[in-house]
Amino acid sequence: MRSRISLPDSKAKSWNQSGNCPISCSMMYSSLQLSYSLRDRLRAGQASLIRPLLSAALVILILCSISVSQSAERPETGTYIRDTARNGYGLLVVYNNWTMDTVAVLTDRWDKPKVAVYLRAKDALEIDGIKDGEYRLYFTIGEGWNSSAGKFNEVYGYYHYNDPMVFETNDVGDEIEYTILELDLYEADATNFMPGRFQFPDISS
Known part of the structure; x- marks a missing residue:
């Protein structure tokens, strides 16, 4: 999840023509503190979200590996x-x-x-x-x-x-x-066998 913090307006609108700050410095400082605090919390929340997502991705990867290994088998003779x-x-x-x-x-x-x-x-x-x-x-x-x-x-x-x-x-x-x-x-002597385009029996499950 991506969070976005909206700043007030552009810098041009933050200052009047005389160069004086339209709001007090203490208010501005408090606003900055609040913004940083909110950003830190959001980062912490993102980190806590990322961990379970990574764990879920790892579980999916393991399950996919198991699925692949099961689909490509080498049964014992006589199976x-x-x-x-x-x-x-x-x-x-x-x-x-x-x-x-x-x-x-x-x-x-x-x-x-x-x-x-x-x-x-x-x-x-x-x-x-x-x-x-x-x-x-x-x-x-x-x-x-x-x-x-x-x-x-x-x-x-x-x-x-x-x-x-x-x-x-x-x-x-x-x-x-x-x-x-x-x-x-025998590999070298396959005279009794006929590789060709005949229909091989369907033994799918």
């Missing part, structure tokens, strides 16, 4: 971003040999996301309980995962596994046979 009921027998194992984090997205044959899971660089994960059926597999790699947007803040690529992934379960006597698929991700 499910999207999940559906998994009560089958199929098992998918993914080894991330890239030096960058990735999110694996398993969709049905119509590209509807069924599972999306975070996988850190040089790590591996298992997706179990996959029901029988035909699935497609997508990957995105980058840095700074944004949960609400469902993508990395810095996206380095989107990939699509060319071949459909088929999971089957068979009863064989007293045993159950089911599909286990293992997939290695």
Whole structure:
């Protein structure tokens, strides 16, 4: 808040033509004292106002920093971003040999996301309980995962596994046979992956 003290009139109007002061010196001195006292009080009031304003600004800055850190996350390997009921027998194992984090997205044959899971660089994960059926597999790699947007803040690529992934379960006597698929991700050898302009599944929250 800015306060303004209005002085009487201009100097020309403060003095008469004879050069005599139209008001007594004691009155003028008292007026000056009052003006300085009022100015000091206003300054003190401004200072007391500035302190809480600075404190409020600091709190806002801290909250903004927390918000930014929450929007750009690095989840642990195995953190499910999207999940559906998994009560089958199929098992998918993914080894991330890239030096960058990735999110694996398993969709049905119509590209509807069924599972999306975070996988850190040089790590591996298992997706179990996959029901029988035909699935497609997508990957995105980058840095700074944004949960609400469902993508990395810095996206380095989107990939699509060319071949459909088929999971089957068979009863064989007293045993159950089911599909286990293992997939290695390599930076130098991405022949099974097709970076392109395909529609990546929407996994935003």
